[in-house]
Amino acid sequence: MPTFVQIIEFIGTFAFAISGIRLASAKQFDWFGAYVVGLATAIGGGTIRDLLLGVTPFWMTTPVYIICSALALLWVIFFGKLLIRLHNTFFIFDSIGLALFTVVGVGKTLALGYPFWVAIIMGSITGAAGGVIRDVFINEIPLIFRKEIYAVACVAGGLIYWLSSLLELTPMLMQIFSGITVFIVRLLAVKYQICLPILKGHTE
Amino acid sequence: MPTFVQIIEFIGTFAFAISGIRLASAKQFDWFGAYVVGLATAIGGGTIRDLLLGVTPFWMTTPVYIICSALALLWVIFFGKLLIRLHNTFFIFDSIGLALFTVVGVGKTLALGYPFWVAIIMGSITGAAGGVIRDVFINEIPLIFRKEIYAVACVAGGLIYWLSSLLELTPMLMQIFSGITVFIVRLLAVKYQICLPILKGHTE
Amino acid sequence: MPTFVQIIEFIGTFAFAISGIRLASAKQFDWFGAYVVGLATAIGGGTIRDLLLGVTPFWMTTPVYIICSALALLWVIFFGKLLIRLHNTFFIFDSIGLALFTVVGVGKTLALGYPFWVAIIMGSITGAAGGVIRDVFINEIPLIFRKEIYAVACVAGGLIYWLSSLLELTPMLMQIFSGITVFIVRLLAVKYQICLPILKGHTE
Numbered sequence: 001m002p003t004f005v006q007i008i009e010f011i012g013t014f015a016f017a018i019s020g021i022r023l024a025s026a027k028q029f030d031w032f033g034a035y036v037v038g039l040a041t042a043i044g045g046g047t048i049r050d051l052l053l054g055v056t057p058f059w060m061t062t063p064v065y066i067i068c069s070a071l072a073l074l075w076v077i078f079f080g081k082l083l084i085r086l087h088n089t090f091f092i093f094d095s096i097g098l099a100l101f102t103v104v105g106v107g108k109t110l111a112l113g114y115p116f117w118v119a120i121i122m123g124s125i126t127g128a129a130g131g132v133i134r135d136v137f138i139n140e141i142p143l144i145f146r147k148e149i150y151a152v153a154c155v156a157g158g159l160i161y162w163l164s165s166l167l168e169l170t171p172m173l174m175q176i177f178s179g180i181t182v183f184i185v186r187l188l189a190v191k192y193q194i195c196l197p198i199l200k201g202h203t204e
Numbered sequence: 205m206p207t208f209v210q211i212i213e214f215i216g217t218f219a220f221a222i223s224g225i226r227l228a229s230a231k232q233f234d235w236f237g238a239y240v241v242g243l244a245t246a247i248g249g250g251t252i253r254d255l256l257l258g259v260t261p262f263w264m265t266t267p268v269y270i271i272c273s274a275l276a277l278l279w280v281i282f283f284g285k286l287l288i289r290l291h292n293t294f295f296i297f298d299s300i301g302l303a304l305f306t307v308v309g310v311g312k313t314l315a316l317g318y319p320f321w322v323a324i325i326m327g328s329i330t331g332a333a334g335g336v337i338r339d340v341f342i343n344e345i346p347l348i349f350r351k352e353i354y355a356v357a358c359v360a361g362g363l364i365y366w367l368s369s370l371l372e373l374t375p376m377l378m379q380i381f382s383g384i385t386v387f388i389v390r391l392l393a394v395k396y397q398i399c400l401p402i403l404k405g406h407t408e
Numbered sequence: 409m410p411t412f413v414q415i416i417e418f419i420g421t422f423a424f425a426i427s428g429i430r431l432a433s434a435k436q437f438d439w440f441g442a443y444v445v446g447l448a449t450a451i452g453g454g455t456i457r458d459l460l461l462g463v464t465p466f467w468m469t470t471p472v473y474i475i476c477s478a479l480a481l482l483w484v485i486f487f488g489k490l491l492i493r494l495h496n497t498f499f500i501f502d503s504i505g506l507a508l509f510t511v512v513g514v515g516k517t518l519a520l521g522y523p524f525w526v527a528i529i530m531g532s533i534t535g536a537a538g539g540v541i542r543d544v545f546i547n548e549i550p551l552i553f554r555k556e557i558y559a560v561a562c563v564a565g566g567l568i569y570w571l572s573s574l575l576e577l578t579p580m581l582m583q584i585f586s587g588i589t590v591f592i593v594r595l596l597a598v599k600y601q602i603c604l605p606i607l608k609g610h611t612e
């Protein structure tokens with residue numbers, strides 16, 4: 001029986017892979033290319049985190065992420081049109097994935113003995129770097145650098161994790177508060193179209 | 205005296221570097237830039253593999269790959285025009301390189317105790333990821349995501365490696381069958397212009 | 409009290425981050441995106457070096473680089489216009505940073521027991537790879553591959569480091585000669601607009 005966290009992780013991986021595969025399909029990628037982009041979106045952030053932390057990348061110990069991304073490809077191939085109608089569902093899934101990935105990233109970094117400021121960065125990388133790799137692969141400027149409150153939601157979740165630890169809450173509560181923060185910041189940002197200010201350029 | 209495998213590896217490295225340098229030259233890169241792109245094409249896949257496996261990148265133990273890529277640059281500078289006529293020769297060299305890189309990648313991963321599914325992924329990364337880095341550097345969508353049967357040939361070779369091991373063949377035979385599979389799949393795909401299906405996009 | 413080297417390193421990090429943030433601002437990045445690009449420009453080269461060397465990335469042991477890049481963002485937000493007038497000052501800072509980063513990269517690699525040819529490559533990666541990541545993030549062909557004598561200055565500095573060691577100079581002198589070489593090569597290249605030859609393409 002998979003645990004509750006494993007089920008959420010599967011949903012998050014699936015949603016992340018779908019986002020990569022859909023953007024790849026808009027650029028005429030073939031099935032293999034779309035799969036690689038989906039996989040990179042889903043596992044790219046955690047892979048960079050694990051390389052920086054000096055541990056074996058998480059997806060090399062179980063094939064579940066490889067399989068989950070393959071299921072996401074099949075889903076897009078067979079039910080591609082349905083995705084448009086399910087847009088809101090996938091947005092929720094994606095946000096749940098973002099929240100869980102962030103919490104997992106922060107927790108893993110702390111467990112390795114790093115200070116909190118490193119853990120917050122690693123949580124944000126876990127949640128957001130996959131999307132950056134996706135956008136590099138499809139040759140676009142990364143979305144999260146220009147439009148979306150995405151990584152900022154991860155940073156907020158990481159800060160709440162830290163505050164919860166200062167209050168000496170139990171690890172379980174720290175993770176729940178942190179994850180809910182990521183989820184809510186992301187939802188509110190999209191609902192009310194909140195953006196960060198654009199940096200004005202002063203070119204010579 | 206270099207061994208047979210070392211000679212093939214040199215030929216493969218040379219062919220991969222040539223492919224990077226030629227694409228860089230089409231984009232007006234200077235000599236240094238072309239060299240870096242050629243080098244990254246040749247050693248990029250193996251470097252990512254070694255980082256994921258947690259071992260020292262292979263090219264840091266002998267300068268032969270650095271030198272081989274420099275020779276490839278000199279070749280393009282002095283005999284650039286000749287390359288067009290030698291197109292088929294270089295295609296063969298490139299496919300030999302792909303086959304050998306894949307086999308080396310699979311073998312190295314198995315030797316470190318990883319399961320076969322990880323080894324097949326690592327073999328494919330060894331063969332194909334250098335080309336992805338090349339295309340990111342020249343700011344194009346990676347070729348292997350849209351047009352070419354390339355990484356799929358690596359996956360096929362990895363699967364044959366695995367099947368050969370199930371049949372308890374000798375390591376030498378496993379590697380030969382695996383390498384020949386990569387080579388033939390790649391050749392047939394190009395000769396008969398076999399492509400994977402394009403993923404249809406359903407945009408909102 | 410920070411040491412002399414720490415002060416130079418701070419100036420170099422600041423100048424590198426400024427270069428990333430300015431280019432990001434020209435592409436309408438938001439504050440967060442500009443910060444990430446600035447940070448990646450400043451610490452990207454050293455991070456790749458440390459991953460290749462198999463050691464913990466340098467910036468994960470002290471938050472000074474994260475803070476320094478944040479200060480660079482604030483500087484651009486508040487004094488952006490001033491940057492155009494200070495162009496020459498920042499060019500000097502950037503070149504000082506390049507020199508120091510190269511020397512640090514060469515020294516760290518040698519201290520880990522690698523041969524000089526690896527150290528020269530690592531010095532160049534430390535100095536120049538951050539700019540490559542920056543240009544990938546803003547979706548441009550890396551500047552150093554087409555126009556600028558930049559990484560070549562690092563290579564020259566690395567060679568001088570090596571020559572100084574053959575002459576059995578003290579480590580301090582090796583580093584000073586090496587750093588000055590990087591600085592002067594970069595300055596002369598910009599002042600006299602020296603470029604490497606462009607590689608002519610022979611397309612089919």
